[in-house]
Structures are given as structure tokens and as C-alpha cells.
Amino acid sequence: xxxxxxxxxxxxxxxxxxxxxxxxxxxxxxxxxxxxxxxxxxxxxxxxxxxxxxxxxxxxxxxxxxxxxxxxxxxxxxxxxxxxxxxxxxxxxxxxxxxxxxxxxxxxxxxxxxxxxxxxxxxxxxxxxxxxxxxxxxxxxxxxxxxxxxxxxxxxxxxxxxxxxxxxxxxxxxxxxxxxxxxxxxxxxxxxxxxxxxxxxxxxxxxxxxxxxxxxxxxxxxxxxxxxxxxxxxxxxxxxxxxxxxxxxxxxxxxxxxxxxxxxxxxxxxxxxxxxxxxxxxxxxxxxxxxxxxxxxxxxxxxxxxxxxxxxxxxxxxxxxxxxxxxxxxxxxxxxxxxxxxxxxxxxxxxxxxxxxxxxxxxxxxxxxxxxxxxxxxxxxxxxxxxxxxxxxxxxxxxxxxxxxxxxxxxxxxxxxxxxxxxxxxxxxxxxxxxxxxxxxxxxxxxxxxxxx
Amino acid sequence: xxxxxxxxxxxxxxxxxxxxxxxxxxxxxxxxxxxxxxxxxxxxxxxxxxxxxxxxxxxxxxxxxxxxxxxxxxxxxxxxxxxxxxxxxxxxxxxxxxxxxxxxxxxxxxxxxxxxxxxxxxxxxxxxxxxxxxxxxxxxxxxxxxxxxxxxxxxxxxxxxxxxxxxxxxxxxxxxxxxxxxxxxxxxxxxxxxxxxxxxxxxxxxxxxxxxxxxxxxxxxxxxxxxxxxxxxxxxxxxxxxxxxxxxxxxxxxxxxxxxxxxxxxxxxxxxxxxxxxxxxxxxxxxxxxxxxxxxxxxxxxxx
Numbered sequence: 001x002x003x004x005x006x007x008x009x010x011x012x013x014x015x016x017x018x019x020x021x022x023x024x025x026x027x028x029x030x031x032x033x034x035x036x037x038x039x040x041x042x043x044x045x046x047x048x049x050x051x052x053x054x055x056x057x058x059x060x061x062x063x064x065x066x067x068x069x070x071x072x073x074x075x076x077x078x079x080x081x082x083x084x085x086x087x088x089x090x091x092x093x094x095x096x097x098x099x100x101x102x103x104x105x106x107x108x109x110x111x112x113x114x115x116x117x118x119x120x121x122x123x124x125x126x127x128x129x130x131x132x133x134x135x136x137x138x139x140x141x142x143x144x145x146x147x148x149x150x151x152x153x154x155x156x157x158x159x160x161x162x163x164x165x166x167x168x169x170x171x172x173x174x175x176x177x178x179x180x181x182x183x184x185x186x187x188x189x190x191x192x193x194x195x196x197x198x199x200x201x202x203x204x205x206x207x208x209x210x211x212x213x214x215x216x217x218x219x220x221x222x223x224x225x226x227x228x229x230x231x232x233x234x235x236x237x238x239x240x241x242x243x244x245x246x247x248x249x250x251x252x253x254x255x256x257x258x259x260x261x262x263x264x265x266x267x268x269x270x271x272x273x274x275x276x277x278x279x280x281x282x283x284x285x286x287x288x289x290x291x292x293x294x295x296x297x298x299x300x301x302x303x304x305x306x307x308x309x310x311x312x313x314x315x316x317x318x319x320x321x322x323x324x325x326x327x328x329x330x331x332x333x334x335x336x337x338x339x340x341x342x343x344x345x346x347x348x349x350x351x352x353x354x355x356x357x358x359x360x361x362x363x364x365x366x367x368x369x370x371x372x373x374x375x376x377x378x379x380x381x382x383x384x385x386x387x388x389x390x391x392x393x394x395x396x397x398x399x400x401x402x403x404x405x406x407x408x409x410x411x412x413x414x415x416x417x418x419x420x421x422x423x424x425x426x427x428x429x430x431x432x433x434x435x436x437x438x439x440x441x442x443x444x445x446x447x448x449x450x451x452x453x
Numbered sequence: 454x455x456x457x458x459x460x461x462x463x464x465x466x467x468x469x470x471x472x473x474x475x476x477x478x479x480x481x482x483x484x485x486x487x488x489x490x491x492x493x494x495x496x497x498x499x500x501x502x503x504x505x506x507x508x509x510x511x512x513x514x515x516x517x518x519x520x521x522x523x524x525x526x527x528x529x530x531x532x533x534x535x536x537x538x539x540x541x542x543x544x545x546x547x548x549x550x551x552x553x554x555x556x557x558x559x560x561x562x563x564x565x566x567x568x569x570x571x572x573x574x575x576x577x578x579x580x581x582x583x584x585x586x587x588x589x590x591x592x593x594x595x596x597x598x599x600x601x602x603x604x605x606x607x608x609x610x611x612x613x614x615x616x617x618x619x620x621x622x623x624x625x626x627x628x629x630x631x632x633x634x635x636x637x638x639x640x641x642x643x644x645x646x647x648x649x650x651x652x653x654x655x656x657x658x659x660x661x662x663x664x665x666x667x668x669x670x671x672x673x674x675x676x677x678x679x680x681x682x683x684x685x686x687x688x689x690x691x692x693x694x695x696x697x698x699x700x701x702x703x704x705x706x707x708x709x710x711x712x713x714x715x716x717x718x719x720x721x722x723x724x725x726x727x728x729x730x731x732x733x734x735x736x737x738x739x740x741x742x743x744x745x746x747x748x749x750x751x752x753x754x755x756x757x
Contacts, residue, residue, distance in 0.1 A: 057664050058623070059640030065566075068628040068638060128623015128638065128665030132603075135622050139603040146602035146626060238596060238632045238731050386634045387728060388587065391572050392553075393565050 010442045017437050018174060021429045024274045025175070026182050032426070039419050046412020049405045050125055058128055060405045066390050067383040067400035072126035074375040075413055078258065079119035080153070080230045081251070081371065085259025086112025086160050087223030091216040100287050102439065103279055103431045107266050109164040110430070111259065114420035116157045116226070122413045145232045152225040159219045164424075165194075166211050170434040173198035174447060187427070200448035227251045234378070240317040241382035244310075250302040256295035257342075258371035261364035264288050266421065268361035270430050279431055282357060289355030292364070296346045303342065320385050329399075330381050333373055341370025521653050525617065528656035528674070531609030537672055538612070539588065539686070540695035540704055540718060543742035546571065546584040547691055548750070555688030559673060561660050563644045566637045568670035569685050573749075582749045583742035586693065588685065589614060589635040589670035590727060590735035597627035597636065606667065612699075612736050613672050617656055621666040628667070632731055636669040672696075682707050699736075 053060050063070040089108035093101035124130050140147050172195035180188060198204060231251035234242035244250075264285065271280040310318040311326075325334040345363050348354040354363060380400050390398050402410075434447050494510035519527070548571055556568045569588040575581075591614050598606050598614060605621040608614050628636045643662035652661050657674035673683035681687070686694040686707030697704030697715060705712045718724070722740040729735070 057639065057641040064640065065628065065637045066634060068625040126624070128625065129621065132620070132622045135603045135605075135620055139605075139620060141602060141604045144600050144602040144626070146600070146624060150602075233626070234629075236600060237630045239629070383629070387632050388634050389572055389574070390634070392567060392570055397565065 007446075010446050013440060014437050014442050014446050017440070017442075018178065018433055020274075020276065020279065021431055021433050021436065022175065022179065023276075024270070024425050024430055025427065026179070027274070035422065036419075039415050039422070042411055042415040043419065046408050046415065049408035049412070053125075053405055053409070054130065060403060062396070062400050062402050062406060064397040064400075065393070066386060066397055067380060069126075069379055069383060070400055071376065071402045071406045071410055072122055074372070074379045075122045075410055076119050076126070077230060077251075077375040077378065078372050079115045079122065079413070079417070080227055081255035081258045081375070082262045082368075083112045083114075083116035083119065083156070083160075083259070084223055084227050084252070084255035085263050086116075086163070087156075087219050088256055088259065089263065090163055091219045091223070095216055099439075100284060102435060104263060104267065104284065104288070105167070106164065106428075106430055106432060107270065108259075108263050109160055110421050110424045111262050111266060112160045113157065113164060113424070114417040115262075116153060116160060117420060118413050118417045120153055120157070121416065122409075125409055125413075145229060145236050148229045149226075149233065152222055152229050156219070156222045156226045159215055159222055163212070163215045163219060164428075166208060166215065167432050167435065168428055169195055169198050169208060170200065170205075170447060171429050171432050173200065174433055175429075177448070190427075198448075200444060205444065224252060227255045234382075239382050239387075240315075240321040240385070241378075244306065246302065246305055250299075250306055253295065253299040253302045254371065254374065257292070257299050258368060260288060260292045260295055261367040261371065264292070264364040265361055265368065268357055268364075270425065271357065274430070276430070279436070280357075285357045285360050286352065286355045289349045289360045292360075292367070293346055293349045296342055296349075296367075300342050300346065303338065317385070317387055321382060324381050324385065325377065330377050333377050337370045337374045337377065341367055341374060518653060521619070524653065524655050524657070525619065527678075528615060528617070529607065529609065531611035531613060531674075532677060533610070534700060535611040535677075536699040537591070537677065538697060538699045538704065538715065538736050538738065539591075539672070539683075540715070540724065540738045540740065541586055542693050542695070542722070542740040543583055543585060544740060544745050545691045545693045546586060546742075547747045548573075548584045549690055551688040551690055552586055552685035552694070555684040556670070559660075559676075559684040560658060560668065560671075561644055561649065561662050562637070562668070563641075566668065568635075568637070568668070581742070583745065584749075585739070585742075586685070587633065587635070587727075588672075588737060590633050590733065590737045591670075591672060593734035593736060594732055596630040596632065596731075596733060600626045600630045602626065613674050614669075615656060615671055615674065616659055616667050616669060618659060618663045618666040618668070619654055619656075621663075623665040623667070625667070632728060632733065636667055638667055639664050 061070060061072075086108045089101050090105035090112075094105065124133060127133070136147070136150060140150075142148075172191045175183070176188060176191040176195050179191075228248040228251065231247040235244065235247040237243065267280045267284065267288070270276055307322065307325075311322050314322070324330055345367050348363060349360065354360060384398070384400060434444070437447065438444060495507045496510050496513075498506055498508055500506055550571055552569050553567060553571060556562070557564070557566070560568055562568065569586055572585045572587055574583055574585045591612055593608075593612070595608055595614050598608050601607075602624060603620055603622055605618070606614065606616045606627055623638070625638060628638065639662055642664050646661070646664070649661035654661060654663070655675060657671065657678060658676075659668050659671060662668055673681075673685075676683055682696050682705065683694075686696045689707050692706055692708040694707040695704035695713070695715075695718065696707060697712070699715060702715045703712050704715045704718060718740075719738055724738040724740050726735040726738055
């Protein structure tokens, strides 16, 4: 990076960067209000659904004694999967010193925080006795993978929040110092508290760099754990389709596909909505496209292993499960997920045209939907076919189909994740100003100048 | 003599009332405490095994009902020195389903909830179909208790796998973990929830059932404590079930009340356990369905 020597030029450029990157915070229009209004309406409907579920019992869902985990668990796995992208982009790529990933870090962390938080919430909504939630801490039994999951997910959430917050501290100081005429008082007070008296001394920057590095290293084992342990909730059982040793890495690989797609979509929305064409540039989408192809290829490799090996042998129970996926009730979903969620994106994204912002965002949207459906067919078909016959029970016990309450609560969980992302985007810059400015060769001393010219 | 047995009967009945906690029993018992002289008044009572009996009102006295803590404590400890096992003779089962009925009565289950389920089985394409009663296998290496996050389901020293529904959080991980589909969930308010409201929870029978928690076969642990055979075993009209203590190496047939040597029974009949390849080490043994004296009535359904 070249250094900009002239003070005037530095100030001018910094001003432009600050204006661009704080637009999301300052901008207040009808569309924003409308967006939040819609989201909150869905949240209210979803919460009402949950109240009905608590009052009547989990019987309001399509779940019964055989398919005892349904759409909520599929959501849970999906949310944990998407949240894993925070670890890949803001830690792994950083530590590998891949420069283009830097501006995307905050987006990745927003997605990570929102989805991992909702993973925790949806699992509580799946409980038969949410009122006994505290039993997990009072009577927790460390031999249960659920306790491992609770441990790593809360740890991951905590590290993700810190990894989101710490690099923002210099920016919060900028907002505190330079936005006094544009923002309401409470917001400025919040920035003042959160910026922890930031002055911009070399010492302070050193502390930040050091803390970020420690967190980036810490999040690697935790990140891998969250999805590996989530896979063990299934792999620790004896059921066909879950009882495989490959499930941990298989889930991790699938998680990167879903997360990359989610980040690309959020990037595209920010670029469009907040006029950040010069920040989320075409080449960012191009690189993210290549990253998506790479993770899709890894996932494809795991898929071949996951289905070909048992499919070759067709052991009794495995055979029933695989027949159901390949040519039975779930074959439609299975094949569309494999083709539209994996093979087509790999093929299309090999062409540079499809790695342009709009095409890749559309592809990412499809990939994300397929990723959700994939979780659905990981959870449900296995449970529909236990080892022993399902007999002497009503038809609803044999085949699972989600009810409207489940759909309402599922929509709630997605909308709640969007609210978290939207609120974070409204309160904090979606790209760190100071990091971006330093990248552009602006000396750090200009950042803390209390000078708006 | 006669009087003595009668009193003894009343005593057990009193205990049963306490344990099974018949609806409205508390108000009834209160009134009993006062009326000593009012002989001749008969009332109808439901015993824990689901029988309707008529009792002289004056004979009723309040049962000493253990407190919840006492129930929970002894329920977790189990019966000292015992090691319960069940043997199911598939050659005798003709799908009478008395076991299922008695079980649902005892454990206050809805019609679609089965602690024991008589399944129609066919092992391979050209083999003969047969009926297979399937209770919880009370595995010695139970996959279900391993995964419980709050130690709500556990294995006692006497071999029984129990559930504490004062603690269960309803995550249903144990259902996913059980390869025998032995566990059921209370998706709605349980059957007769109103009727048994306020009754002390008995962990050994898992009654009253609680919404949002798990239930399953417990070998009628409450009846074992009273020296009785499990409900299903006693209810069978066809001599399918043998039940007993592995430490004594003896099992008793629920229908004929005949007691035999466990090892010999298993050996002579080539007994096996269900899906032993999974390493769960079940405590329920099956005797093969050979020499059946009755035809298989239905069309076999291939529904797993």
C-alpha cells in the first residue's frame, strides 16, 4: 500500500470514507422503518405461536414419538452452520494474511452473531419444558453431547461478539467525536461508553492488534467444535444415516457452503442499500465466488463419501434410508439439493460472469435455501425409519409434516436473525473505518483529529 | 384368620390408594377419619392395577404416602440386591394385547402411547411372521441414559432404566438415541391430567404423567417394590412372559405362576436378545417363535 503524504489529501479521503461507511448509521428513511415494522410483525406472530405451543404442548407440531425432532432441529443445525462463516472469514483468512477478506470481516461476524444466537433460541423453543431450562446448569451431566454443545455455542457467541466489538473500538471513537451533530444523544452516549476512552495512541493500537490475534486463534478450535459437536448430536446415536464417523467434517464442510452464501447476500444488500460499491467491490464478489466453489467442492467430496460408501453396501437399515433419499419420498428434495445446491453453483461459478455481484447473489440465495433443505433431509428421513416397525399408532406418527405453528416459529427465527443483523448495521459501521483507511495509506493520526474539514 | 387376611388386603389396598392416588381420595379419606360407626356404607375404588373394587367405608384409613423426596430417593436407589430380567416367549404370543392394555392403565397412557407394543414382525422375505411384544429392553449399556443432559433418565443398581419427570427438560435426545423405539413423549396434556392433579409424582410408575416430558416402560418398578410382577406380565393370558431376578437365577411366569431356572430356560430355548449387534446388552430375552400353535392372522405390513 502506498502512503499518502499530504495532510489535506489524507483528510479529504478519510472524510469520504467516514461518510460512506457511516451512511448506514446516519441514514434514516421510510424504508428502514418499514423494514423493521415488517420484521417486528413476524416476530410477534412467531412468539404468539410459541405461546400456543407452550400452552397446548409440543403436539401442536408435526412431531410425534418416532419423528421426535423436526423442523426446529433442522433450523438449529442450519443456524449453527451459517454462523461458522465468522470463524472462516474473520479468523482463518485473516491469519493466512489474505488481504481481500478484511472488509468482509464485520459482515461475517454480524452473520455469525445473529445466527449462533438464534441457534440457542430455537433449541429452547424445541424443548418440551423450557421452564426447566436452568436444569441444564443445575443438573448438567457432562457425558451428554448437549452439554458440550451448550458450552461451545455460548463460548463461540462470546468470542464472536468480542471479535466483532474489539476491532470496532477505534471506529466507535470516530463516531463519538465526529458525529455529534448527526446522531441522537443516547447513541452518542452509547458510543462514548463502548469506545472505552479510546485516544488512538500507538499503545492502544498494539493492545487491539494483540487482542484480535488472540481471539482469532481462540475461535478456531471453538468454531470447529460448534459444528462438530452439533453433528455428534446425531452421530452419537445408532440410527442409519446419522451413525457415521464422517459426520463431523461433513457438517463443517457443509457449514462453509451455507455461510459463504449468506455473507455474499448480506454484502450485496449493503452494497446496494448503503451505496458501498467502492467498498464491497466487484473483485470481492469474485473472490467470494471462488471461495464458494472451493467449499462446495470440499462438500461435494464429503457427500460422495457419505452416500456412495453405504450405498455400495446397502446394509439393511442403511438401505431403507438411502432408498428413501434416492428414489423414495424424499428423492425430489434430495436430488434438487444435490444439483441446485452443489453441482450447479460449482459449474456456474467457474465462469467469471456468474461471479459478478448480482448473479452470484442470486446463486447464493438458491444455495442458502438448498442448504436449509439439506438440514431438513438430514434430520427427518432418518427418524421416519427406525430399526423396528412403526405400528399401532395413528398415521401422523409415521410421516412427519410441519404444522403452521412450526412454520411460524421457523419464520420467527429467521426474522429474528435478520433483526440482529439489521440492528448491528444500524449501530455500527459494516466495514471498520480505521482499518480501511490504513489500508488506503492514511496515517492513523488523522483518525483521532477532532477536525471535520 | 379370615379377618386377618381381610385386614391385610385392606392394608395393601390402602397403600395402593396412596400410590395410585385415586381421584378425590384425599377428601374421601378425610371423611373416613371421622366416621368409625357408619358401617355398611360401601364405596367403589379403583386399585393401582385398574380393578374396580367395593370397600366398606369404615375400613378405609389414610395411607401413609411417601413424600416426593422419599419417592425420588428410593426411586433412584432401586431394590437392593436385585437384578431384574424379563423373558418373552414368542412361541406363545397370539396378539391378545392384554399386556398393552394393563400397561396403559397402570401408567395412565393415551391410546397411542405404548410402553409395551406388540409388533408384527417378519425377519426376512420368506420367513414366517410372528408377534413380538416389545417393552423397554432395560439395556445394561443404555444409549438413552448416556445422552441425557440433566440425568433425568438413569440406570439403577437393580438394572431398571427409569425417568425422573420432575427433572426432564423434554429435549427428546433419548428418543433419538434409543434403537428400540421404546420411548414415548407427552406431546399434549396427559390422559386424565385433571383427575390426577396435585397427586404426588411417583418416579417408579412415572405417574402422574407430565406434559412435555418422556415416558417409557419401567418394569412396573412400583409393583416390584410391593412384591408383585409387572402389569404386563400379570395381565398376559397366554404365558408369554417370565419375569425375575438374575441374581436368584429364577424367573416366574406371569400366567401360570410357575417359577423356573433362568439359565436353563434361556439355554433350552436358544434365547436371544434384540439387535445384540448394537452392543446395548438388553435385559429382555426372547425365546424364538417356533412351534407356534396358532396361525398369524393378519397380512404382514412392511412399515419400517
